[in-house]
Amino acid sequence: MSKTLAPAACPCGGPSLAACCGPFITGSALPPTAEALMRSRYTAYTQKNGAYLLATWHPSTRPAEPILDEKEPIRWLGLEVKSALRLRQRKVDLPDDPDSDTVEFVARFKLGGRAHRLHEVSRFRREPDPATGAPRWYYVDGSFPE
Known part of the structure; x- marks a missing residue:
């Protein structure tokens, strides 16, 4: 009787890299929501993967200098999504911009x-991809609540 090992969970907390963030990072799919983009960026x-981070950063706020230090011994331990604020705003009937979203994590x-x-x-904006014209989400910037 052979045992099959379950694939390792995605770093963002999803079921597996292949079923979660992997297709976005490899470019075979676009994240359908701002939250999916935020998870794939994590x-x-x-x-x-600095190339993916830069490619998903909005051109208006994308840094010119490198954003990762390959020698920095950082170990990521986990991600908790607190809220997708647009969903909460809909409940209180605020004006909604479907091409703009905010995710707290x-x-x-x-x-x-x-x-x-x-x-x-984090603030996100959905715009046409310059190469394909397909709508895609970009990270714009973030604030740090206390």
């Missing part, structure tokens, strides 16, 4: 033997 950080990581938390409210 996964890209765990993989030190907490990412935990270890650096230099110390545990840290990154709590961010």
Whole structure:
């Protein structure tokens, strides 16, 4: 009787990399929501995939300098999505822009033997892809609530 091993969970907390963030990172699919893009960006950080991070960063706010230090011994420990704010705004009947969304999350990581938390409210914008014209989500920027 042979045992089959279940695929490892996606770093973002999804079922597996292949069924979750993998297709977005390889470019075979576009994240359908701002939350899916945020999750795939977290996964890209765990993989030190700077090319994906830059490609999904809105051109108006994309940094010119490198965003990852390959030698930095950071270990990502987990992701918790706090809220997709557009869903909450709909409930209180605020004007809705379907091409704009906000996702609040907490990412935990270890650096230099110390545990840290990154709590961010990220803003996203959906625009046509310059190459294909297909609508795609981009990370714009984030704020850090306390």
